Amino acid sequence: MQLRAIRSVAVIGAGYVGLPLSLHLAKAGLQVTAVDVDPTVVAEINERRAKVEEKEDFEKYFRDPDVQRNLRASTTPVKADAFIIAVPTPIYEDSKAPDLRAVTAATESIAPLVERGNLVIVESTIPPHTTEKIVAPILEKSGLKAGTDFLLAHCPERILPGNIMAEAIYNARIIGGINEESTRAATALMGTFVKGKLLATNARTAEFVKLIENSYRDVNVAFANQVAVLCDELGIDTGEAIALANEHPRVDILDPGIGVGGHCIPVDPWFLVHACPETSSLIRAARVTNDSIPARTAAKILQAVADVEHPRVVCLGATYKPNVRDLRESPALHVFELLRGEGLDVSLYDPLVSEYACDSVLSAARGADLLAILVPHDLIVTEIRYRRGAVLDAMRRPRIMAFSPGVI
Ligand SMILES: NC(=O)c1ccc[n+]([C@@H]2O[C@H](COP(=O)([O-])OP(=O)(O)OC[C@H]3O[C@@H](n4cnc5c(N)ncnc54)[C@H](O)[C@@H]3O)[C@@H](O)[C@H]2O)c1
Secondary structure: OOOOOOOEEEEEOOOOOHHHHHHHHHHOOOEEEEEOOOHHHHHHHHOOOOOOOOOOOOHHHHOOHHHHHHEEEEOOOOOOOEEEEOOOOOEOOOOOOEOOHHHHHHHHHHHHHOOOOOEEEEOOOOOOOHHHHHHHHHHHOOOOOEOOOEEEEEOOOOOOOOOHHHHHHHOOEEEEEOOHHHHHHHHHHHOOOOOOOEEEEEHHHHHHHHHHHHHHHHHHHHHHHHHHHHHHHHOOOHHHHHHHHOOOOOOOOOOOOOOOOOOOOOOHHHHHHHHOOOOOHHHHHHHHHHHHHHHHHHHHHHHHOOOOOOOEEEEEOOOOOOOOOOOOOOHHHHHHHHHHHOOOEEEEEOOOOHHHOOOOHHHHHOOOOEEEEOOOOHHHHHHHHHOHHHHHHHOOOOOEEEOOOOOO
8 A cells, every 4th residue: 555645634633632633743844734522622723722730831842943843733633644642531430441432533524534545543542452452443434445545553652741752752652553654654754753663563553552651550559559558457557568678679569549540540450341341350450459548438437536526638630640730530539539528528629720729838738637648749749848847737637648658
């Protein structure tokens, strides 16, 4: 098949993944259309004021002359030499089954536009076999054959929220085509801006690798969280136990916390569990363990104020992890809601999130019976370290609780 020279790219879905990708491709000199069903997202990109919740100033990327010239946004897909799908892939809340409605809708939206010689890449995280068994058949309804008339690959994303622009360039990337020609074409397109390794494989291995990466993280966090639960039950200091165990040359236990949040790790392992329910017991157990931690955290907080009449608890940190503004799947929000559900007088402050803003830890602490550090943002921990006396003096009962070793 004669692959067209790639001069134009339509990126379908312009969120955390699609927007940085669009900016990098435009900077690399390609004509990019960022397509999103949300008209606000599209308007913001066209007005050069779009951003995802990052530390970075996204407007500086829009000021780049190449980006100014090459990037536009649209609510409807347009013809292009290559299409990259970067839409959400959540799970259904009750069944935990993958919810692929956005992927199928995005694929259907480009199907009438895909022509002979085009390349289609799925960048969304997807369950095993989705590229070949779901995406390809939708695109082939046009009469064109995947791998012969147009090329098709899966290139999963590994960016870390908080540092996405740099990670999009420097991380090693897995490139999995449905055939070798598709892998080569996708590698060439990604190579226009990625400086990390481009690791060639097939589509189904690429899908699987992304899922085992996040399952690996989840299982390791679950182990640390289980260690903390065991320590509580046995009356052992968790921080000390883990620090001592980590002195073993081949042991490296992570810090336990209040649960696992964010867009990927609490979601992606379920794709494997759903695909292979009989043979994924460890991955399922890790998910269940990590999902149980917010309730344990809430119970610990309630127990800490059980002897106080009308206790007032202040929770610090709302995001899914420290030093980001991202609230998606945040266990801190879950803990807060559980405490509120118990009728506790509880408030939530986060210096990084405008809806939970407070002037300082000191002002948040006034009159509280307990300060619970749910998310140890540097801003929170630093203030507590430097103004500890004043913070404790401002409280009705001076008590600060943290849920990871070494925070306070
Ligand atoms: N956020 C991360 O750090 C990260 C990291 C690695 C992988 N991923 C994966 O990348 C994919 C995208 O995640 P995200 O964080 O960018 O999601 P997001 O919610 O930030 O953005 C997705 C965008 O797609 C748009 N959209 C939804 N359906 C659409 C459709 N049919 N056509 C066009 N636009 C549509 C939404 O309006 C939204 O703006 C997911 O599969 C996710 O698991 C995300």
